[in-house]
Amino acid sequence: MASSLVNKLVASLASAQNEVSLAAANLNLDFTLIRLEAPKEFRGVDNSLSDVRRDNAERGSLHRTARKLGALFDGVPPPAEHLLSAYGKRVSEICERKHIDPKERARHGIFSQFVGPDSASLWAAATSGTNAIAIHLLASMIAGVFDSAESIALWLQLIEKRKAEIESTIDKERDAVKAMATALATQQEFTRDELAAWDNSARSWINTGHAAMAEQRKVALLYSDEAGMPVNSSTDPYESVIAAWRDAMSSMDSLIQGIPQRVRNGAVLLAINSWHLYPDLCILSRGPDVIHQKDPLVLGSGILTVDVERPSETGGSVVWSLPLAYLRYYGEPVVVNRTLSVDSTRISMDQFRYVLLGCVFATWTGFGGSVLDDINLMARLLDTLRSPERSTQDSTKRRAQLYRMKRITSQNSWIGQLLMAADDIISGDDVERETAIKLVNHGRRHAKFLCKPEDCPPPFFGLSYIPSLFALLNSPEAWIGYLRQLATDRGLSGDNYVIRYYLRYGSLDYEYATIKPVSGESEVSNQFGFIRRPKPPTTQREARHMRWIPITTKQPSCDCVEACSMGGPAPSRGEREKTSHFMRLGQQKKGPDTICSCRAHGGCSVTCHWDLTKECLSGESSLIKDRMSYIHGRGEICLPVHDMDIKSYPASVRADFGNGTDFQAALMQLGSGQNGRDIFVNLEPYAGDYDKAAIFITGPTHSQRPRLERTHNPDYLITGETFQKAFQPDQLNHDLLTEWFLTKLLAKNPGFVQPLRACAAAGEMYSRLPEATVDSSIVARTSLTDARWFSRADMGKDFPLSRPEAFACIAMFDSGRIYDTGYLQNVFAMTYGNSIFVASPMMADPYETPVETEIKRVPGNIGQPGLSFLIPPPEPRIRKSNPEAWTVLSHKPFEGQLEDNFWKTSMHLTLTQYQPGLRGLYHDEHFIDEGSALRETLVQVYDSSEWVCDLDILSALSNPLVSRVRCSDQDQHTAPQTIPDTFPQTATVDNWEELLTPPLDAGFSVVRTSGNWLGRLAAVGVSIRLRRRAVILPKQPCWSCVETHLRGLKPSRDDNFDADALDPVLIL
Template sequence: MSISRLNASWLAGHNENTLALANVNLNFALIKIQPPSEYSGLGMILSSSRRRAAEDGELHQTARKLSVLFRPLLPKTPALLKVYGKRVSEISKTLDSNRHTGFRLSAMFSDWVGIDATSIWAAATSGPAAITVHLVACMIARVFTTSEATSLWYELVERRKEQLVKAEAEGMADDSDMLAARCDISRTQLAEWDASARAWLQSADEAMAEKQTRLMRAIEELRLPIENDPALLDSVMKACTAALESMEKLIGGTAQRVQSPAVLLGLSCWHIYPDLLVLGTGKIEPTKQQDPLVSDGGLLTIGMQLEGGTDESIFWSLPLSFLRRYGDPVVAQGYIGPGHSRISLQELIFITMGCLFGHWGSAAANNDFAASWVTLIYHLFRESKSSLPARSYSANDDGSLVHSPVHSQSWLSVLNQAATTFIDAQGEEKREYQRLISLGRRKRSFLGESKFQTDPSRVTVTSLKYKLRNSVDRTHTHQKLLDFEDESYEPMFGFLGVNKILYCLDTPEERIEFLRKVATHKGLDPKRHLIQYDKQARKQGRPSFDRSLALEFASVAPVLVTNTRKRGQDGGEKLSSIVSNIRWRSKDSVQLGEKSSGHEERFFTAPEELFSSMSSILIGNHTAAIVWLPEHTILDNAVLVPNTDELQMSRSHTEVSPEDMKVLLQGCHLNRSSLQRSFQESGFRETHDVPRRGITRALLCVGNILRVYKLLPGATISTKILQRPIPEVFHPKRHGSFVTSTLSRKYALALVAYCESGYCILDPPMLDKVFALSTGNSIFVYGALLSDPAERVEGYELRRLHGNIGRPGIALMISPTHPRVRASNDENWRVINHDAFDSTAVDSFESTSLHIWFTNYVLPLAVQSSGNRDSEAYLLESVISIHDNGKWVADVDMCDALANSAVAIETCHGKCLAEALPAGPYHDTEELTAIDCWEELLDPPMGDIIVRAQNNWVARLALLSVAHQLSFNVLVLPKDFCYRCFNRTIFAKYILPEMSSALGRHCAAIM
């Protein structure tokens, strides 16, 4: 058929196949097909920019080309396409309700805010086959990464074209096949097609969260592989055909039994929910979804499964020949299931708590008991004695300590809130928390992996022998020899060890009191055990050198003591026996009956042999310890005499169970500084220049994720981050153990890129110039670009906009190196007044607007894999433009301008009486010129200026940026600044006059 005949048949209004041929031959000229009525509502909801992108851009061409290529291989499913259109419109209306609010807050990104349904609209205006291909795109996007999906689509296109070329060579192809074989679809077009489907999935999951969660919960116990054929094209088409045909029958009310796991994959992607019956799980009743789009009788029965209890419910493995530039085909494995989904910030907290319990081992086997330990540790800090060194901490605006474990942003405080919530929860809420904690236990490597694991059900405390005289701190040495990466992984952060508690107690008397509680709790015989303590031990825990003078002994419990201090009437000693706690010292330092300050216990002489003999430390260390006496016993007259009985020390005496220690810690008031140091030493000490990677530092990273995402409502996190330990690039190099004092913009953006993708690890220094990030259905923008320039915005504060810029993968936006500013025009002299400032506040820039557009400059970044054809993350040159009444004014680098401007923070807050001040223009040694239009700023006067854009944060941000590029020293005045009492000293206070004059720069105040 000739080209002219094809065009003629198209003009004559022939069938859809002829129309497709005409479009192929005409290079797929954008000739719209009227979309089905079910999809018409979607077109009304889409923003104008997205609708134009769908109808006039390459995405529309991609939809038509893919439909022509794959139409013969995919089944016709009219019922599915009809109800899918209804569901799409329903979801779009739900997500569109807050779009106008987003417009007001999104400034330069307003054209990109809203749902990304461009691929659906492009398909709806390209014919039914294109909508079917979109459904296939959703299945692929659900399980594979961006680069894998792009490579998969590229290979599908190439293999299909090879089929058609072969059929043509064998004389088995018609004209449509020959034209389809000549379709040219680039990798870029396929990547954008996949990106739109991927963004839609995230938005639709959010809108249908309740039913989607119920579906995933029903199939999470399965482990089913999607079967493959030798040829990749056949595998994909077979799986998609099975899913499409089953869904078509379910919608019509015909019950189905799962024959291929691909059906469940399609079910998770298309947001149409038949009832489910999963056999072999002990359930008799089906999971009721009550979806009005599914006719009565549409029940899907699942009777096939492999071993359950994993985090990959459905998995699909395909060999990709075009993923890498060199090498054999790479087998890509995609999954759906708990380990390959998205979670909220609150869910991440409970999963992290589960990871922690997993590291604590059998000591934390019971979730309620383990959670009670989290709250106990938190309250130990909260009720501890605060003696923190001032140099180690900095205060927030509210006066709280940013490094304090009880600070609301510390990971310990967050875990305490989660633990309290879990303990108080009941019913289904409790079961949901249990599921999240169980997932965390299975993914405990997220917080790192220790090299050895003990059985912490009954944790052995220090037990060793050493000679008391001239001994060294063997216990301290023993602790140093522990594996430097594993010490912080001890159960309950090491609070099961008596040594840690003794370390955190201030005085010998507090240590003795605690050890007596231990002895009483363990039922130790007070005649066979002593408390040995060093009265001269320093806070650092170093032993004294003169042991005989430093060591003292105390009873573990009251003993019967014969007192001979009193005399009777006949002058003889009057013996009296009392039951009390007593102490012993060396004979050189004790007087009979002497009482020490701080307690009422009497001292007696300790035999010299006690200081020189080998004694077994039962519990504790050199500072304070319970000593078992294998060669002596304490008699009722408190005199130590040799004991010849052979007595074997019970192993149970050397252990303190988690249950026991929890009771012992009740009411303890530890030293907060010592507690703090114990966490720092566990997570941050360095040994032989090798930094620790303990659990404390991993939890600090989680705390940073929480701080960043707390400001991003609606954002979710990929559970793929749970598959590995938190990457080293996100570990803080220093700072406290509970809260990182400062987080930079580049760190926050790198963290978001990792949490959004689950695998893209970017080095923060590479993102120094990045001001926004677009991925999936979200745009993350540095908060200062969406705020008034006078507001204080921390570097890590990002804002999330629901939308995207239509680019695949992770697009990291950077400003041009040398942005342009419109040159002044002498023809505008009529609107340039340069009046003197008259102390009035007005908004002269109401028509100012911000926009963003993208150049063709793209710089790929090295992520996790090397050698891939497509980059998962890249720097995208993005230009922020300022317009006035639709007319271009300038392109700006806002981050640079904000970093080089000053903000006046002092004002009278309206207390100044206006009538008491002289009216009229502002006067000083020089006149301050008011700027009331862009022409006056682009052609500025000599001297200092004040630009008037009262309460217009968009204009104030734009004016600051342009003034900075015009080499002004910029001073931003707060919203409530009193312009009546404004004077020139304000410039001198915030901007150095000598520097300005040396550089020939004037000052610009933005009001």
């Protein structure tokens, strides 16, 4: 009778939907069960629903929640007919775009009822009245900025405050019927589970909408990102939310009608993001031009103008700060601050590379330059690594270089993902580039996400550390080029600094070079003064660099073929060794005129007979002249220098530099000294690599300068500015450079490289997860140093990740939660937002052997809030053989027919409500909603509507009793219908009872599920549950190969199996 009365009320009051609820409530009926006709604009939503979701939306808990919320907040939202109509059209459009046909749905097996957009809350609202649709708009706004636990807490406060508001104003209602109905609406209870399910569905829906409207959303976020507007100024959660809801609905309704609006607060910007309706924008800070979104549901004249920006005060387009009282069991309300911006939204893993690139840039402390400079430098490094591609030479060396180059520059390598990110930024369009740079800057604010500061190499992957860089350069000229540019960028004076570089050219170990070109002649000051001091030139000439070649008479002296030009016999080598000592080149010594003064002190030097080098066997003169020719060829002046090491300060030297422009004249000048006295300049290292090339500075030998090996000392680092100017790809040894990125840097800085390798593995995994997104804000809330899904110590570990590691990785990137992989050993699927991540074997034919760790993404969710890990029960049940089912037991002899007699078989997910403990790294027991759970889940096999068993599929497929027939010789195959005479007697299994009851005579059974991957998967699982061997056949079996395979089966090592029960089951 009550049902009949309700139906009459619905029929008579179809034009006044709200009154239906009120009347039903007044009659003390369960008005939450009433289903109204959805507005025609929402009809597209109906077509997107699976049976399970439709039932929940029309008769289940979601429908009841929508009805209760609609009745409770009756009269609160403003009338917005045009907005609700446009919203219905937009969500129908998205549902049609994401529609999944029955065949595609069936392909997802046990998840077929959960695949596709979760539009259940939308349909629940559409069939609950216009108030409920407005409530769904509010749910989308809340879910668009707050996380799941925060949203539930906020809903509880809104409901509590709304009930109190009704109770305080009920006496003013003149309509007694309406007053009673409103009062009864306040008596409805809302559980956390109900609100969590409502929020979860709305949250999943807006993620689906974000993906469908990605281009328009990207533009809206990008161009309004600097607005920095608070949603409103109220600090009371109820007042703030209600005001934002009303403002957003009114503004959007006007925009849709073509009435221009000016942004007064952040509410309308939040609504655009949450409701996926995109008016044209006018951002005055970017100029008067209108940014056209061309949304057909918004009239062209409906332009939203943003004329106020507060980038210095806040980050993002919208800021919302609310105190939430129901987040914790006890304590003061928790003030939650949330922003809506480019860097706080969900992004693709490809876009996350930009964030990661920013984290790397953040470790380049002191490197200097703008973010664009750093990006360009990365692009130049990529171009350098790709240099073998430009070579036309075909050689083994080039092929090896190409192989290493592809390994390094691949997006799946730790460095390749960063190089390709930089390259994509440079090659992208304006919107993509600006969005990418915002994400890079987001990463730059959170360097600790990547590694600890002490684990970071010097900037630019250690290449800014001069000794590391110089080890990769081809020649001393490259060293000199970097040092000269470094000296210029630091503003060093050529009078006080000089470069000393090691040559290893015959007996010539090193040389000196100026840091800046010198014009005119120079003079030398005292030992604590200048190296070079320019004198006013007598004639003007172009400034040129100078080099100095060290000359010494100590070793080696020359051995002349004939007597020295000064005459007299040459002393023996023994005599030279006895008398040899350090002597200034060409310095005149007293002695007989007939004896060369230098010979009297250990042997003739090159100075004495510079023009007789052809007769000198020492070769030193020849080497010097070779170097002079080379230096002159580079357009530089070559002069001699006389120096010596200081024993008490091994890194320091004393040097007397030749002057002028002519080598021989300067040589003789060194020999005679400067005005009769020796002038040495004390030099000590300033910057560089003392073993290869370094800048030296004048000064006293007791000066204490930092040690060269300190890799983070700025004196020994090249800045980004210097790199940009001095970087030349052809100066780098390609083999050494690739080896640096393949092994060397990992060995030096594992704490830096290992997290990047892990991110590359995650990126490679996500590349197989279409439309999967990650939470960009995790870099602010977590750190890879805390992650448990990869090892920082095991540098030799190969990726990809194990299955538990893969699920832990996805959980971190998807939700920001970190879990020990020990909790996840038995997980076969996880769900969060609008994604279900499934172990690949769960969705594949059992004959296939996908990578055990491969994960697939199913768009949708299972209706559970937050993050859910699905695990099987420890002992799945199976139906016992029915003795009374003898009528269906035929077990006919198998004659080769390929049939599918299990087409009525289906598999379904059912939650047992058991949730084992799951503690995340950042778990706080004081917070009520943790937002994640291990959920025991049954994978149930049904024969039509009859239950057969529950399965642990992953365990079954990895069982040693499972084997697959591999056909080795295609030419010798027998036809599938041809069974050899020698083949063992085999019985057909055409229903589940025949599998549960083994045949009496035949040793083998053939389960005929040909072409039915789900039936084959179920048959394997049931066979293992029966403790029988499961032999999986290919789609077109060769019975000779099957026979060979059966002969090769080895007895099971598992003592728990009864040998008599191991007759194989062939899965056809």
